[in-house]
Amino acid sequence: MRVISAIGDWFDHRLQLAAPIRDAVEHPVPRNSASWWYVFGSAALVVFCLQLATGILLAMVYVPSADEAWSSLQALNHQVAFGWFVRALHGWGSNFMVAIVLIHMVQVFLFGAYKFPRELTWIVGVFLLLTTLGMAFTGQIMRFDQDAYWGLGIGASIASRVPIAGPAIVTLMLGGPIIAGATLSRFFTVHVFVIPGTLIGLVCLHLLMVLQLGINEWPMPGRLVRKATYEREYHELTRTSGAPFFSYAAWKDMFFAAFILLAVGACAWYFGPFGPTGRPDPTIIQTVPKPDYFFLWLYALLSLLPPSLETPALLVGPMVAIIALLLLPFLSGEGEKSWKRRPIAVLTVMLIAITLGTFTHLASYTPWSPHMDAWSGDPIPEPLLRRTTALQRQGALVFQAKQCRNCHALGDSGGERGPSLDRVAVRLTQYQLIRQVIQGGGNMPAYGKNLSPAETTALVAFLGTLHPPNQTPAREAARDFLK
């Protein structure tokens, strides 16, 4: 033991690090801050370290070339021992990291930890969120498959809408005129060097400020933050009732970090790696690209916004959100910290969470996308054809053959882009059906040029049978009048 201690002393005499490290790990924290609510920041750091380690391992095999990236992913999945597991750890690690960073942010917001004097810690945190999302997007492109290829196309289409500089930004982003070798190389550089370097620097700054300013105390309703008195009160609190971070609070961080690492490992082991899906060949167009889960809400939003609002929402929306997050500590830098007395803060979080959750849920089954194979694949429910005339059956054939089914469901199958037609005859009269089919409208294409009069007659005859047995179809009041 004496030898080890002598070696330690020899190093410390030269490094001079033991004292500052001891100060850092034993810095006093308010006793009630040693809570399970305060473990998310350290968990995010631990998952980030996992990402660094697994990322370095993957880079040993991965080839960042548009020609070979996909094959090298296949080699990782199938040839390299546990290559699939390291890929899975990295992929699930990224999902966990985004989730934990978001939970950490909500906790910091609800506990008022962004208020004086921790404004800059929050601002650095906002940039940490942005860099984490940047890692998530660029990481999705490293998995160079069809989703990555068309995802880049979506990114380019959004970037092209920037006024004046749009086309130049697209060329700069793609590294050339199309999504190709130069694109993957530069996204690799951004994913492996630029953003991680920035992230490491920002994490150090964030941690330094947490140590310098002390961890936020448990918010007590009624204990208001005032710039003139807060720091004195905080030091009084840690002096009288503080406890050393190590080991009074650190054991909870350690337990949670181990639990999160185990959860990432379990997901990786059980669910395996993400993709790659099909080869990124632009001539294969039979593909339905979809983003990873953290951008699904955006995918839904882009489908549901009215066309005229899309460009402003895409370009101005993110700016407004980021500026609002950056301004938050300046707009409410003092006052109440406890979420129990900040109803607007709680409602804001709930509103954003419900909105993002709803959009994400919608994007999981994409009701706005036509079902490309419904017309040839989904059968017409048998009861709908019972006791129908030849004309009506012909109409049912027209309905399938003209791909109406891709957007309209019958029974419970078919597209959901347009309304389900099981009861359409109750809603629309014969004339209204003819008008709707021929002229379209309300987000439906006009079929006038693609249907012969005979086909239209048959189709409308079939649609006229679609009503519940106990309800009569809608009819023109004017017709009764003419009789």
Added chain:
Amino acid sequence: MSTETLLTRRGLFMKAGLLLNGVVAAALAVPIVRFLLSSVTLGRANAYTAWVPLGRVSEYPEGETRLATFRNPFVTPSDGKTADAACWVRRIEGDQFQVFAVNCAHLGCPVRWFPQSGLFMCPCHGGAYYRDGSRASGPPERGLFEYPIKIEDGVVTIHAGELPTPGPNAALDRERPPCA
């Protein structure tokens, strides 16, 4: 005059050192910025686009729309299959052609042609276009992107080479759906 405002010898060297570093940094920055922007400057010099053959006119039946593929005119060694591209070729009649990009005018997903209903449908956000490429429904703000065409010695050629994107004026290009 107080001593603080006097320029000392060390102070002068310090300032000269800063200036020297600034000059060197500016000199190095010129080629580095040019390097970073090289993809944009190449595009300005029209290095990306060219006339690309899509095959003989007789390969495309009149009144039909077919998928054609071509190799991008600007290729780098690591591009592999990504330098290939697809487009929809519509032969109206005789030498009258329309060639559409597969990329949806909304956000660039690949649209598919359905000859039975005469519609192009996008699998991503549900955009739809008529057979002449004009917007039919869904989120796109305009019709499909069309390549400039010329027929030379019986061969269909298009002017291509850049990924078609909606651009800053997407909203201004909006066409009203034609009335049937």
